[in-house]
Amino acid sequence: MSEKTINVAMIGLGFGAEFIPIYQAHPNANVYALCRRDEAALKKSGEMFGIEKLYTEYDEVLADPNVDFVHINSPIPDHAWMSLKALDAGKHVMCTVPMATTIDECRQIVEKVAETGLKYMMAETVVYSREYLYIKQLYESGELGKIQYMQASHPQDMQGWPEYWERMIPMHYATHVVSPVLGLVNGLAEYVSCFGSGSISNELAKKSGNPYAVESCHIKIKDSDVSAQIWRFLFDTARQYRESFDVYGTKKSFEWSLVEGEPHVLHTAKLPEPEIASHVEIPDFAHLLPEPIQKFTQSIEDADHLSFIQGGGHGGSHPHLVNEMISSLLEDRDPMPNAVTSANWTCVGICAHESTMKGGEIVRLPEFTLQQPKPQKAVTAS
Numbered sequence: 001m002s003e004k005t006i007n008v009a010m011i012g013l014g015f016g017a018e019f020i021p022i023y024q025a026h027p028n029a030n031v032y033a034l035c036r037r038d039e040a041a042l043k044k045s046g047e048m049f050g051i052e053k054l055y056t057e058y059d060e061v062l063a064d065p066n067v068d069f070v071h072i073n074s075p076i077p078d079h080a081w082m083s084l085k086a087l088d089a090g091k092h093v094m095c096t097v098p099m100a101t102t103i104d105e106c107r108q109i110v111e112k113v114a115e116t117g118l119k120y121m122m123a124e125t126v127v128y129s130r131e132y133l134y135i136k137q138l139y140e141s142g143e144l145g146k147i148q149y150m151q152a153s154h155p156q157d158m159q160g161w162p163e164y165w166e167r168m169i170p171m172h173y174a175t176h177v178v179s180p181v182l183g184l185v186n187g188l189a190e191y192v193s194c195f196g197s198g199s200i201s202n203e204l205a206k207k208s209g210n211p212y213a214v215e216s217c218h219i220k221i222k223d224s225d226v227s228a229q230i231w232r233f234l235f236d237t238a239r240q241y242r243e244s245f246d247v248y249g250t251k252k253s254f255e256w257s258l259v260e261g262e263p264h265v266l267h268t269a270k271l272p273e274p275e276i277a278s279h280v281e282i283p284d285f286a287h288l289l290p291e292p293i294q295k296f297t298q299s300i301e302d303a304d305h306l307s308f309i310q311g312g313g314h315g316g317s318h319p320h321l322v323n324e325m326i327s328s329l330l331e332d333r334d335p336m337p338n339a340v341t342s343a344n345w346t347c348v349g350i351c352a353h354e355s356t357m358k359g360g361e362i363v364r365l366p367e368f369t370l371q372q373p374k375p376q377k378a379v380t381a382s
Contacts, residue, residue, distance in 0.1 A: 002330045007032035007068045008094075009053075009061045011082065013045050015096065016073030020049050022322045023071075025292045029326050032068075035061045058082065062089035068329065069094060069119070075164055076173070080105035083120065087112045092119040094325045094335075097175040099346040106343040106350075107368050113339040121325050121335035122342035126176050126243060127183040128324070129315025130297070131264070133285045135247055135254050139184060145251030145269075147185060150228040152177035152246070155239040169210045170232035171217065171356070174349030179337070180245040181219065181228035188344045190222035191364040194352035200236045210353070213237050217352040222370060232349075254280075284316060293319040344369035 006029055010016050013036045023029040033053035036042040046054045055061045061070065062085060069092035072082050080100035086093045087109070099122050100106045113120045126132055138144045154177045158165040171194065182189060196212030205211045216231040233239070244256035253267040263279035286294035297316030328335035337345065344365060351363040 002028060004028060004330060005030050006326050006329050007066055009033040009035060009055075009064070009067045009070050010073070011035045011058065011061065011070050012073035012075075013041070014073065016071065017045065018318060019071065019073075019322060020051075022293055022296045022319050024049070025296070026322055026326060027290055027292055028330060029322065032066055033061060033064065058085070062086060062091060067091055069325070071123075071325075072096060075162065076101065076168070077164060080109065083109055084112060087116055087118055087120070090116070090118070092325075092329060094121045094123055094321075096123045097125075097346075098122070098173060098349070099175075099342045101172050101350070103347055103350055103366055106347055107366065110339045110343050110368050119325075119328055119335055120339040120342065121328065122175070122337055122345070123321045123325075124175050124179045124337060124342075124345065125314035125317040125321065126245070127179045127337070128317035128320035130282050130285055130317075131245065131256070131315055132180055132183070133288075134282050135180075135245065136184060138252060138254065139247070139249070143252055144247065144249030144254075147226055147247060147249050149226065149248045150181040150184065150246065152181055152228070152230045153242060153244045154230075154232050155237065156234065156241045157237070157239070158234045165234065166204055167207045168234060169208055169215075169353050170212075170234050171215045171349035171352040173234075174217075174230060174232050174352065175345045176243050177230040177232065177245075178219070178345045178348045181230065182221065182341075182345060182348075183337070184247065185221065185224060185226060187221040187224055187226075188341070188370055189348045189365050190220045190370065191362050192220070192348055192352045192355055193218050193360050193362050194355040195360045196356040198237065204235055210356075212356065215352060215356050217348070217355070219348060230348075230352075285320075286316070289319050289323050293323065340369060340371050 008023055008031055020031055023031045031051055034045055034051050035055040037056055039056050042054050070086045072095040079095050083093045083095050194215055194217035196215055198213035199211055200213050213236050214233045219228045246255045251269055255265045257264050265277050266280040267276050284297050286297040296319040324335050347365055347369050355361055355363040
């Protein structure tokens with residue numbers, strides 16, 4: 001790998017703090033600056049991680065010529081405008097999901113990336129999780145055979161989370177279920193049909209403008225005979241948290257465990273009926289990473305840094321995300337997902353909710369999300 005060092009400014013230090021030790025251990029990364037509105041908390045983080053450049057104002061980060069890219073971990077309403085401002089300032093962008101909450105914001109980001117030639121990566125965790133990489137390995141090796149159908153779910157009760165979640169529409173935070181069904185087959189969504197089901201409290205419905213408890217969407221994948229189903233909820237439905245991804249092939253199928261901590265299931269065709277289903281242990285994919293950050297695919301308790309368990313988050317995806325962004329800058333290529341793919345994944349949810357409010361009518365993805373993305377060399381499950 002190159003000896004060049006890439007300077008990142010971390011924007012937002014809640015979830016964002018998870019990534020700081022990973023960047024600090026990466027051989028080509030330097031956490032150059034931190035940015036947080038709360039000055040006292042910012043100083044504490046700076047001391048904790050040994051980082052001297054501290055900003056409470058985002059504009060000051062963008063004016064610093066030493067910042068190569070920003071890693072945005074701010075609340076969802078800030079994602080689009082912060083990404084656009086960074087691109088205008090000549091900074092590459094890595095932003096946590098979703099890209100935005102409107103089609104127009106997604107379009108602006110895609111256009112700005114095309115105009116500037118800068119890199120944009122939506123930090124979607126699922127497509128770098130060990131489960132996804134395992135399924136991808138099965139698919140690319142031919143073990144699954146031809147994919148016939150995919151489904152994904154993300155139930156999560158957000159009661160007690162920051163208030164802005166009460167104003168959120170379930171499908172506007174759907175990339176954790178959209179990304180695996182499209183990413184596995186390197187496809188783009190062409191159109192969707194989505195239904196609402198059940199109801200949430202009048203207070204929540206008034207805040208969000210969405211009356212439904214659950215949104216369930218079918219996705220037509222462009223230039224493919226395969227479709228996928230995804231569903232989401234945020235409130236008033238009993239279910240343990242789960243981000244699941246099921247894939248059905250002609251030779252083998254993978255089904256996510258129903259309960260957290262239980263083993264996943266692999267089904268193998270043409271065996272005697274009692275032998276078709278078997279539990280499977282998912283391997284780790286740390287070997288795909290530079291050695292200094294391989295440990296971060298597992299949980300690390302570090303009392304000197306954070307009060308929570310650092311590393312191992314979201315299926316061990318965090319170091320893969322860091323490495324992908326750094327590698328894309330070193331190699332001057334699009335990260336995976338790039339701006340167009342990120343927009344397609346994000347707009348699936350936005351279009352899905354539009355379909356929900358129209359009683360399930362087909363809603364087509366905007367044309368700017370259907371451009372064939374440039375080849376995106378990323379982590380492979382080899």
